[in-house]
Amino acid sequence: MNKTIACKVIKVVEERSYACDELLVCEYSLTIFLNSKRLATLLCSPEKLKELTLGFLRTERLITSLKDILSFNIDEEKGIVEVETIDKDTSREIFYSKKVDLESIKGTITPKSSGTDNFLNEVNCEPVNSDICLDVNKIYDFMTEDLDYSEVFKTTGGVHCVALCDTEEIKVIAEDVARHNALDKVIGEALLKDIYLKDKIIILSGRVSLEMILKAAKLQIPVIISKSAPTSLSVALAKKVNITLVGFVRGNKMNIYSNQERINL
Amino acid sequence: MNKTIACKVIKVVEERSYACDELLVCEYSLTIFLNSKRLATLLCSPEKLKELTLGFLRTERLITSLKDILSFNIDEEKGIVEVETIDKDTSREIFYSKKVDLESIKGTITPKSSGTDNFLNEVNCEPVNSDICLDVNKIYDFMTEDLDYSEVFKTTGGVHCVALCDTEEIKVIAEDVARHNALDKVIGEALLKDIYLKDKIIILSGRVSLEMILKAAKLQIPVIISKSAPTSLSVALAKKVNITLVGFVRGNKMNIYSNQERINL
Numbered sequence: 190m191n192k193t194i195a196c197k198v199i200k201v202v203e204e205r206s207y208a209c210d211e212l213l214v215c216e217y218s219l220t221i222f223l224n225s226k227r228l229a230t231l232l233c234s235p236e237k238l239k240e241l242t243l244g245f246l247r248t249e250r251l252i253t254s255l256k257d258i259l260s261f262n263i264d265e266e267k268g269i270v271e272v273e274t275i276d277k278d279t280s281r282e283i284f285y286s287k288k289v290d291l292e293s294i295k296g297t298i299t300p301k302s303s304g305t306d307n308f309l310n311e312v313n314c315e316p317v318n319s320d321i322c323l324d325v326n327k328i329y330d331f332m333t334e335d336l337d338y339s340e341v342f343k344t345t346g347g348v349h350c351v352a353l354c355d356t357e358e359i360k361v362i363a364e365d366v367a368r369h370n371a372l373d374k375v376i377g378e379a380l381l382k383d384i385y386l387k388d389k390i391i392i393l394s395g396r397v398s399l400e401m402i403l404k405a406a407k408l409q410i411p412v413i414i415s416k417s418a419p420t421s422l423s424v425a426l427a428k429k430v431n432i433t434l435v436g437f438v439r440g441n442k443m444n445i446y447s448n449q450e451r452i453n454l
Numbered sequence: 455m456n457k458t459i460a461c462k463v464i465k466v467v468e469e470r471s472y473a474c475d476e477l478l479v480c481e482y483s484l485t486i487f488l489n490s491k492r493l494a495t496l497l498c499s500p501e502k503l504k505e506l507t508l509g510f511l512r513t514e515r516l517i518t519s520l521k522d523i524l525s526f527n528i529d530e531e532k533g534i535v536e537v538e539t540i541d542k543d544t545s546r547e548i549f550y551s552k553k554v555d556l557e558s559i560k561g562t563i564t565p566k567s568s569g570t571d572n573f574l575n576e577v578n579c580e581p582v583n584s585d586i587c588l589d590v591n592k593i594y595d596f597m598t599e600d601l602d603y604s605e606v607f608k609t610t611g612g613v614h615c616v617a618l619c620d621t622e623e624i625k626v627i628a629e630d631v632a633r634h635n636a637l638d639k640v641i642g643e644a645l646l647k648d649i650y651l652k653d654k655i656i657i658l659s660g661r662v663s664l665e666m667i668l669k670a671a672k673l674q675i676p677v678i679i680s681k682s683a684p685t686s687l688s689v690a691l692a693k694k695v696n697i698t699l700v701g702f703v704r705g706n707k708m709n710i711y712s713n714q715e716r717i718n719l
Contacts, residue, residue: 194686199710199719201590206719211709216664216685232687234662325469366685399481399497420481420631421459422497445464446475454464454471 190235190265191215198405214348215364222271223251234348234365237374239364242270244377248404249424255380289416314403316431319411321388324453325443328414332438335392343398350394351375353384360384368395372404386410397423397436408432412451414438419446455500455530479613481631487536487581488516491688499613499630502639503528506630507535509642512690513669520645554659573706579668581696584676588621589718590708596624600657603627615659616640624657625649633660639670644697651675662688662701671695679703679717 200209217235221228221242228251233241239261246252246422252274260273335352351371352362361384364376365439372391379386390412391405395418405413413427414435424446427434433448445452458477465474482500486493489502493516498506504526504672511517517539525538600617616636617627626649628639637656644651655677656670662684668691670678678692679700689711692699698713 196686196689196711199714199717201708201710201717201719203706204590204719206710209709211687213686214683216687218687325466418479421461421478422481422483424461424478441468443466444467446461448465452464452466454466454469 192234192236195332214366218268220269221245222269224273224277225271231367231370232365233370235265237363237378238265238270240374240377240381241364242272242377243380244373244375245370246272247376247380248373248407250407266285305372312373312403312406312426312429314406314430315409316429317387317406317409317411318431319388319409319451321356321390321411322451322453323390323412327354328435328438328443329355329441331359331390331392332414332416335394336361350392351388352392353379354392355388356390360389368393368398369400369404372401376404376408390414393417397434399423399426402426402430402432402434405432414443455482457499457501472489479631483533485534486510487534489538489542496632496635498632498635499603500530500688502628503530503535503638505536505628505642505646506635507642507646509638510635512594512641512645513638513672515672531700541585542702545615545620552595577668577671579671579689579695580674581694582652582674582676583696584653584674584716586621586655587676587716587718588655592619592621593700593703593708593717594706597679597681599624600627600659603629615657617657618644618651620653620659621655625654633658633663634665634669637666641669641673655679658682660700664688664691667691667695667697667699670697679708 192215195210195217196213197208198211199206200283215235216232218228218230219233219238231241231245247453252258257274257276258272259275264271329353331352337352348364348366349368349371350362350364352359353375354360361375361378363371363378365374387409389410391410393401396417397413397415399422402413402423412433416438417436419434419436424434429448431448433451434446435443436446437444457480459480460475461478462473463476464471465716480500480588481497483495484498484503485495494693496510496577518694522539522541523537524540528535555706572601579667596619603615612631613631614633614636615629617624619625626640628636628643630636630639639652652674654675658666658680661682662678662680664687667688677698681703682701684699684701689699692712696713698716700708700717701711701713702709
């Protein structure tokens with residue numbers, strides 16, 4: 190499918206205007222059915238749909254490997270994917286109990302409970318345990334490579350890129366209109382290629398949202414590197430689950446927000 | 455509450471590094487209880503929390519005006535707001551049926567249905583009917599003003615700004631770590647100030663997501679202006695519901711994607 194679509198626009202320069210064609214980034218709606226029940230509808234970029242579906246199921250903990258899957262059918266024209274798993278217990282109910290991590294984290298909050306700090310205490314992830322060590326110059330290289338990857342980004346400005354690397358090179362890279370989809374695509378492709386995740390690094394073109402740290406924590410990925418700013422809760426969660434968080438990688442500068450021992454200065 | 459928080463970081467410049475304090479944008483967790491039932495947890499910037507709650511209830515169509523509210527209590531320390539409405543029918547069930555618009559849009563999709571184009575056909579909003587006309591030079595002014603608004607943005611790079619204007623000036627402006635919260639804050643403040651919405655304009659510092667067009671359509675706001683790129687579905691929805699969508703407002707240039715008759719060139 191096309192990644193971009195031409196759209197008639199009125200281009201205005203100061204007070205002068207003229208009609209022309211402009212490229213828009215394509216947004217596509219993919220509905221996932223798991224064991225014949227509708228699971229979710231993802232608004233995404235129309236490529237790597239198999240990777241996206243597998244990565245979504247993996248980060249939602251509905252599958253752990255390809256062996257869990259009995260059948261897998263994508264109808265790209267209809268925007269529908271049907272997945273059957275061996276263990277039928279991965280029902281919609283289980284999905285909903287795990288779906289919005291923020292919801293499950295906040296499950297115990299009542300008007301009587303004791304505040305926002307509880308938020309982090311409710312996160313139910315094992316601390317990440319990895320002694321990988323990454324050279325600081327590699328970070329500059331990876332970021333340049335990640336940002337250079339996308340032709341779509343360069344022509345439309347509307348997508349996020351995510352790369353998965355080891356300490357030497359980029360292993361998998363994907364882009365999407367939504368940053369969490371781009372991460373799921375990378376995870377799905379890693380699953381297809383049987384890439385071990387617990388010693389890898391994630392590179393983000395965009396901001397670090399709390400959701401990205403949660404996904405990384407669930408998969409025990411030890412390092413996250415972003416071009417942009419993290420929020421206070423992202424940094425707090427990274428510290429809590431022992432993830433190395435690097436942000437604001439621009440030119441020859443960066444900030445290390447947590448667990449700097451994995452960065453070789 | 456503070457909008458930013460100091461955080462110890464390791465700053466790296468080339469291969470040199472030193473410890474220093476860096477400002478992070480604060481993220482805060484606000485749980486809304488409606489008629490004693492937990493409705494939602496919003497991750498947001500810790501300001502204009504009353505406006506955020508009211509705007510969220512309004513854009514979710516759980517209230518239509520302040521008259522619908524019987525009592526309203528915020529506990530900022532606990533991150534909890536309790537709202538009681540006169541009509542108790544605004545239950546969690548109704549909320550969930552309307553919560554994720556994308557879900558309700560896709561409610562009728564089955565493996566037998568006929569594809570992504572259905573997506574737009576399922577949107578259940580009245581077309582926006584307004585004959586306001588906005589001067590093109592005002593758009594440049596508004597965008598500069600919107601982007602200049604936020605000290606937090608300038609110091610941390612981590613927030614989105616949204617403004618509500620008439621054809622002459624900015625009426626309400628808000629910022630948040632999440633763009634949909636910034637829009638809800640603006641809507642909530644408009645509700646508090648009894649500002650009529652159906653002849654107003656929304657200015658966004660960030661990208662136009664489909665969700666923003668949906669929120670505007672539900673409130674019948676006729677014009678959306680963004681610094682960044684819209685996606686193909688955003689443009690398609692704007693056209694369908696008769697919203698004027700302007701994007702890529704940078705320097706003295708912009709693109710008009712739909713319904714240009716409301717822009718005075």
